[in-house]
Amino acid sequence: xxxxxxxxxxGRQRDDAVPGNMLLVDFLRETVGMTGTKIGCDGxxxxxxxxxxxxxxxxxxxxxxxxCDGTDIExxxxxxxxxRLSAIQRGFHEKLGAQCGFCTPGMVMxxxxxxxxxxxxxxxxxxxxxxxxxxxxxxxxKIIESVQAAAEEIAAKESAA
Amino acid sequence: xxxxxxxxxxxxxxxxxxxxxxxxxxxALYVAGGTDMIVNVRRGIEQPAALIDLSAVKELQEIVEDxxxxxxxxxVTLETVSQDARVLKDFAAVAEAAAAVxxxxxxxxxTVGGNLCLDTRCLFYNQSExxxxxxxxxxxxxxxxxxxxxxxxxxxxAFSGDVAPAALVHNASVDLVGPNGRxxxxxxxxxxxxxxxxxxxxxxxxxxxxxxPNSEAGLPSTYExxxxxGSIDFPLAGAAVWVKQSDGKLDELRIALTAVNPYPHxxxxxxxxxxxxxxxxxLDEIAEMVQSQAKPMRTTTVKPWYRRRVIGAIARRLTKQLxxxx
Numbered sequence: 469x470x471x472x473x474x475x476x477x478x479g480r481q482r483d484d485a486v487p488g489n490m491l492l493v494d495f496l497r498e499t500v501g502m503t504g505t506k507i508g509c510d511g512x513x514x515x516x517x518x519x520x521x522x523x524x525x526x527x528x529x530x531x532x533x534x535x536c537d538g539t540d541i542e543x544x545x546x547x548x549x550x551x552r553l554s555a556i557q558r559g560f561h562e563k564l565g566a567q568c569g570f571c572t573p574g575m576v577m578x579x580x581x582x583x584x585x586x587x588x589x590x591x592x593x594x595x596x597x598x599x600x601x602x603x604x605x606x607x608x609x610k611i612i613e614s615v616q617a618a619a620e621e622i623a624a625k626e627s628a629a
Numbered sequence: 630x631x632x633x634x635x636x637x638x639x640x641x642x643x644x645x646x647x648x649x650x651x652x653x654x655x656x657a658l659y660v661a662g663g664t665d666m667i668v669n670v671r672r673g674i675e676q677p678a679a680l681i682d683l684s685a686v687k688e689l690q691e692i693v694e695d696x697x698x699x700x701x702x703x704x705v706t707l708e709t710v711s712q713d714a715r716v717l718k719d720f721a722a723v724a725e726a727a728a729a730v731x732x733x734x735x736x737x738x739x740t741v742g743g744n745l746c747l748d749t750r751c752l753f754y755n756q757s758e759x760x761x762x763x764x765x766x767x768x769x770x771x772x773x774x775x776x777x778x779x780x781x782x783x784x785x786x787a788f789s790g791d792v793a794p795a796a797l798v799h800n801a802s803v804d805l806v807g808p809n810g811r812x813x814x815x816x817x818x819x820x821x822x823x824x825x826x827x828x829x830x831x832x833x834x835x836x837x838x839x840x841x842p843n844s845e846a847g848l849p850s851t852y853e854x855x856x857x858x859g860s861i862d863f864p865l866a867g868a869a870v871w872v873k874q875s876d877g878k879l880d881e882l883r884i885a886l887t888a889v890n891p892y893p894h895x896x897x898x899x900x901x902x903x904x905x906x907x908x909x910x911x912l913d914e915i916a917e918m919v920q921s922q923a924k925p926m927r928t929t930t931v932k933p934w935y936r937r938r939v940i941g942a943i944a945r946r947l948t949k950q951l952x953x954x955x
Binding site: 494535597 | 633634635636637638640663664665667668671672679680682684731732733734735737738755757859860861
């Protein structure tokens with residue numbers, strides 16, 4: 469059975485017919501062709517598939533595409549502007565927040581959700597806000613520094629504006 | 630990863646419509662947030678013919694307050710509950726338990742009702758299809774032998790929800806809606822001591838509302854769980870504690886446990902401590918009573934003896950902490 473859905477994906481409106489059993493992550497990767505969102509585990513544990521739905525982090529691998537009718541979805545592909553990295557992406561790049569890089573799209577999207585709610589998080593708040601994402605290279609110190617660097621950059625840009 | 634089984638998705642907007650769909654569709658299951666149900670579907674543990682998504686049912690998303698108490702819709706997210714001013718003030722253990730479920734992303738869409746109904750868990754059950762198949766499956770799903778207790782014919786999968794013990798110490802009740810209408814029963818009565826079939830709900834019934842009574846509000850309560858990592862994991866052992874004191878003496882003590890039995894267990898026999906002054910000896914006795922009623926089995930990678938020690942230590946520590954500040 470097909471379900472007709474209408475969503476905003478990375479700022480562009482689109483209409484699709486999806487089967488009821490299709491996971492959002494499969495829809496993004498296979499139907500849309502955006503493979504930035506990763507599938508790391510089969511149990512909703514790792515957070516690699518984190519995307520923003522209506523501005524909040526959510527697991528694309530535990531969400532059915534058909535239930536996303538009327539939502540606004542943002543993936544890792546939405547962050548760059550004209551080839552320029554977002555502050556969080558740059559933070560991860562400059563502070564070496566990515567090691568193997570597999571968890572990074574999820575980490576970046578979780579950080580994006582966090583900084584939108586709390587522009588100036590403490591280290592504890594970053595740890596808490598990113599607690600649903602696992603890095604198996606065990607590089608959390610660098611990841612936290614990356615988010616801190618991004619928060620500082622965003623704050624500096626805003627005070628300059 | 631296995632392919633997703635074929636199923637249709639229904640998105641009703643009214644409870645009655647959801648119940649009707651569930652009743653009329655063979656092999657249909659409810660799904661709310663999906664943080665656990667979709668995992669089980671992906672692993673082939675559940676193979677529904679249809680999923681009835683409750684997330685569009687408005688009535689389930691409300692928190693209502695009246696003279697009787699606080700009424701939390703089963704579809705309210707764990708995040709909302711953990712941040713709700715009234716829950717934080719009057720039912721602290723419930724807020725703490727909601728904040729202890731998995732990680733923040735899960736809490737943002739996982740629901741109270743889903744956590745209360747959470748399927749029991751076991752090392753030999755919560756695995757992929759090929760893992761379970763290569764192990765000849767297990768008693769709980771598709772197999773004939775329980776790998777935890779191979780001699781027996783019982784399933785010892787552990788109830789691992791965090792919200793249930795916290796709600797139990799606050800004397801919560803639930804509204805159930807099913808094909809035969811609506812009924813309200815104590816939360817404790819929806820659970821059975823059977824890892825295979827731990828919910829006493831009738832076919833097609835769902836939890837609509839969790840009621841936290843005002844008569845129990847505002848008294849100190851707290852919840853703590855032990856887990857492998859600091860986040861994401863299910864509890865290895867967890868306890869909620871609620872105390873009522875006067876003049877430095879205990880009037881009433883309630884302790885509920887999770888992850889150490891196939892159901893959330895309200896510790897029995899605690900009334901013997903009414904009127905007691907909580908010194909170290911009494912605390913030891915409480916810990917011992919908790920440990921004797923916890924029956925952790927080999928359902929996690931962590932050994933049962935450790936979980937039994939931990940559950941006693943958590944219950945003891947929380948009781949001491951609450952009575953010291955009350």
